[in-house]
Amino acid sequence: GIPNPEVVNSCTSEQRACCPSLHASFLNQLNPNHFIPLSVRQQQPQHQQQQHQQQQQHQQFSIQNILNHEAQTGGFPNKGFPNDGFSNRRLSVEASPAQRNSVNRNFQPRQCGTRRSFNVYSGISPTADFGEYPWMAVILDTSDNYVAGGVVIADNWVLTAPHALSKRSGLKVRLGDYDVGEASEVPQFPHFEVSVTRVIIHRQFNRKTLANDVALLQLAQHINREQYPHITPACLPFQGQSFNNQRCYVTGWGKDAFGPGNFQRKLQEVDVPLIEGNRCQDMFRRTRLGRRFVLNQRSFLCAGGEKDKDSCEGDGGSPLVCENGNRGWTVVGLVAWGIGCAQENVPAAYINVASYVNFINQHVH
Numbered sequence: 001g002i003p004n005p006e007v008v009n010s011c012t013s014e015q016r017a018c019c020p021s022l023h024a025s026f027l028n029q030l031n032p033n034h035f036i037p038l039s040v041r042q043q044q045p046q047h048q049q050q051q052h053q054q055q056q057q058h059q060q061f062s063i064q065n066i067l068n069h070e071a072q073t074g075g076f077p078n079k080g081f082p083n084d085g086f087s088n089r090r091l092s093v094e095a096s097p098a099q100r101n102s103v104n105r106n107f108q109p110r111q112c113g114t115r116r117s118f119n120v121y122s123g124i125s126p127t128a129d130f131g132e133y134p135w136m137a138v139i140l141d142t143s144d145n146y147v148a149g150g151v152v153i154a155d156n157w158v159l160t161a162p163h164a165l166s167k168r169s170g171l172k173v174r175l176g177d178y179d180v181g182e183a184s185e186v187p188q189f190p191h192f193e194v195s196v197t198r199v200i201i202h203r204q205f206n207r208k209t210l211a212n213d214v215a216l217l218q219l220a221q222h223i224n225r226e227q228y229p230h231i232t233p234a235c236l237p238f239q240g241q242s243f244n245n246q247r248c249y250v251t252g253w254g255k256d257a258f259g260p261g262n263f264q265r266k267l268q269e270v271d272v273p274l275i276e277g278n279r280c281q282d283m284f285r286r287t288r289l290g291r292r293f294v295l296n297q298r299s300f301l302c303a304g305g306e307k308d309k310d311s312c313e314g315d316g317g318s319p320l321v322c323e324n325g326n327r328g329w330t331v332v333g334l335v336a337w338g339i340g341c342a343q344e345n346v347p348a349a350y351i352n353v354a355s356y357v358n359f360i361n362q363h364v365h
Contacts (some may be wrong), residue, residue: 111225111232111233112153112232112233112234112235112236112328113135113232113233113234113235113324113327113328113329113330114134114232114328114329115132115133115134115232115329127266127267127268127269132267132269133249133251133267133269133319133321134152134176134230134231134232135151135152135153135231135232135233135234135319135321135329135331136149136151136152136175136177136251136267136318136319137149137150137151137152137158137160137173137174137175138150138173138174138175138177138253139158139160139164139165139171139172139173139196139217139317140171140172140173140174141167141170141171141172142170142171142172146253146314147164147165147166147167147171148160148161148164148165148316148317148318149164149252149253149254149315149316149317149318149319149335150173150217150317150318150319151234151318151319151321151331151334152175152223152231152232152233152234153233153234153236153331153360153364154233154364155222155223155225155233156218156219156220156221156222156223157216157217157218157219157363157364158173158196158216158217158219159214159215159216159217159319159331159334159353159360160214160215160217160317160334161210161213161214161215161316161317161334161335161336161351162201162202162205162207162213162214162215163207163210163213163316163336164316164317165199165215165317168199168201169199171195171196171199171217172193172194172195172196173193173194173195173196173217173219174191174192174193175191175192175193175194175223175228175231176189176190176191176192176228176230176231177191177267179266179267189228189229189230190228192223192227192228192231194219194220194221195219195220196217196218196219196220197218197219197220198216198217198218199215199216199217199218200215200216200217200218200363201214201215202214202215202356202359209296210299210336210337211296211299212299212356213299213334213336213351214334214351214353214356214359214360216360216363216364234319234321234329234330234331235324235327235328235329235330235331236330236331236353236357236360237324237330237331237332237353237354237357238354238357239354239355239357239358240354240355240357241332241354242354243274243301243322243324243330243332244274244275244276244277245273245274245275245276246273246274246322247271247272247273247274248271248272248273248274248303248320248321248322248323248332248333249269249270249271249272249320249321249322250269250270250272250303250311250315250318250319250320250321250333250335250350251267251268251269251270251318251319251321252267252268252311252314252315252318252335253266253267253268253314253315254268254311254312254313254314254315254316254318254335258312258313258340258341258342263314270309270310270311271309272303272304272305272306272309272310272320272348273303273304273305273306274301274302274303274322274332275301275302275303275304275305275347277295277297277301277302280295280301280302280347280349281293281294281295281297283302283305283345283346283347284339284346284347286345287339287346288339289339295349297352298352298355299351299352299355300336300349300350300351300352301332301333301349301350301351301352302347302348302349302350303320303333303347303348303350304338304342304346304347304348305344305345305346305347306342306344307342307343307344308342309342310338310341310342310343310348311335311338311341311348312338312341312342313341315335316335316336317334317335318334318335319331319333319334319335320332320333320334320335320350331353332350332352332353332354333350333351333352333353334350334351334353335348335350335351336348336349336350336351337349
């Protein structure tokens with residue numbers, strides 16, 4: 001999960017592949033500005049291209065070293081699941097005129113980003129309350145082994161990170177779950193389990209760098225909102241919308257510490273600050289990624305960098321959500337990669353969902 005049970009609203013020390021990455025190591029990384037196929041940029045003069053290519057080769061090498069060293073997708077024991085706070089904060093995110101105009105063309109479910117109180121409380125600060133994150137998805141295989149985390153964005157679509165998918169077929173999704181160790185922890189609000197009929201991975205996804213690490217899962221059935229009132233899609237951001245310097249929330253059942261940490265039975269939550277891209281790049285350069293590291297700011301955004309508060313191993317594909325004024329809770333990121341877990345001044349990298357709204361709109365109607 002995200003936090004250590006003994007640390008309020010936090011993960012655990014020195015871990016980055018740890019918390020909200022639910023099953024796909026949060027350690028997988030990308031370098032945004034280094035991926036020409038993914039970056040929207042103008043043609044460069046030849047000498048700049050050569051310099052860029054040299055930097056790109058270095059960055060990919062550095063990231064691959066990190067992936068080889070840390071990015072492992074640990075599984076939950078025994079058919080998928082392990083053993084065993086959220087403060088509301090209002091954000092004011094003003095959209096530009098272009099963004100406001102584009103929202104009319106963006107897909108949004110008829111109701112998104114809303115939460116209801118079910119008067120079922122966990123009583124443990126780092127542990128979310130039942131129904132507090134109604135868009136949370138658990139991706140499983142047909143043997144009930146845990147595969148990844150995801151987020152509901154429509155009544156029959158889930159958004160996730162393909163690096164976290166150990167397989168592309170034989171998948172199903174469980175929605176409305178909270179305590180993965182209980183068949184039905186709240187009988188009046190059962191979880192909804194449905195098979196995946198289609199997996200759409202971004203055609204420019206780079207498994208080595210994790211650039212364009214986004215995938216859509218189409219579900220065999222639509223969610224019946226009346227039957228499952230505790231399941232609601234998260235809203236999508238505007239294409240290119242920024243939430244820098246806001247405080248947002250990441251959730252998952254991943255480890256409470258890097259390496260030997262434990263997966264969590266109940267859904268965990270932690271609040272983390274979003275960090276501006278250039279500042280994040282500088283912070284990563286102080287790690288073993290080195291001073292030549294270039295963050296791919298199209299593919300990634302950064303959050304965290306606070307001791308004992310982070311996502312971690314097993315949280316891959318899980319959502320980072322921000323409160324977006326009257327538009328409701330919006331998924332701005334998906335757990336991707338990091339350096340360890342919950343280390344001070346070492347943020348985590350999340351898939352920048354706002355860069356992929358057009359990709360989503362092409363398939364989700």
